[in-house]
Amino acid sequence: GIAEHIVVADESRTGKRSLCITSTRGADTSFFTEVKVKPNTEYRLTGWVKTARLLGARGAQMNAHEVQKQPRGSRTNALNRTTPEWRRVEATFNSLNRDELTINCLFGGWGKATGTAWWDDVALHEVEYEAVIEAEPEVTGGNPSRGKKIFETHSVAACSRCHAAGGQGGSIGPALDGIASRKSKDYIRESLVEPQANIAEGFQIEVSPMPPMGVLLKEQELEDVMAYLMTLRN
Incomplete structure (x- = not known):
């Protein structure tokens, strides 16, 4: 098909110019540029589009050509007929293994269209996700x-x-039956979070094999274990 690709100064959204593609006989065409990207990175393509008497095929849209076949695609929404006000469009996609992408402003798109479309403020940004x-x-x-x-x-x-309690458990460490009657709450807590601080009587070892429970258990779990141990009285 035949189409005109022109830069116009009387239909810009911001600044002084916009891209215009127009065809009276019907065309499937685009204006494109190649941009460097990071491989395997999320990008967002954005732009502003307006149309006048645009008929046929998909209309006016944008895409990243080389990655358009991924499941969510890389095309923005398409505008057709007459959209007198500038409308923002966007598409988010992954660059896959590419280090360069072709960004298209598409007119028609998979078929011929007639009419006019304008594009302005086209941008490609790396998506930065905020950790939650x-x-x-x-x-x-x-x-x-x-x-x-x-x-x-x-x-x-x-x-x-x-450790054994109520007759159930191992014997590597001291049995805990009656521990709440023999030791203070502070002593028991310290023994859980700093096992090296208090070596139990009868266990003459320099280093306790017990890991610090403050590392292995969440704070609430530690409180629950403490509550259980404080029930072990003679």
Whole structure:
């Protein structure tokens, strides 16, 4: 088809000029430029488009040619017929393994169109995603039932593998029956978070094999285990 590609000064959205493509006989064409990009990176293509008596095919839109076959595509919304006001369009896509992309201002697009379309403020930006960090839930008072379950079943802390309570558990470390009657709450907490600080009587070792529970357990889990241990009285 036959079309005119011109830079005009009387239809700009910002600045002094815009791109105009017009055809009376019908055309499937584009104005394009090649840009350097980072491979495997998210990009957003944006621009402003308006049309006049644009009929046929898809109309007026933009795309990144080499990556248009990815599932979400790389094309912006298409405008046709008459859109007298500038309208913003955008598309977000991944550059895949490319280090260069062809950015098209498409007229017609997969078929011929007649009429006129204008493009202005076309831009390609790398997408920067802000990390969303979920706040830890507020720590409440320890729950002995939850603490007992953590003591017996937590796959990483593995408390019952080394310590026995109620006749169940290992014997690598001291049995904890009656611990709340023998030791203070501060002593028990310190033994959980700093195992090297207090080596139990009868276990004459220089270094405790127990890891610090403050690293392995969340703060709420630690409170729950503490609540359970404080129920172990004679």
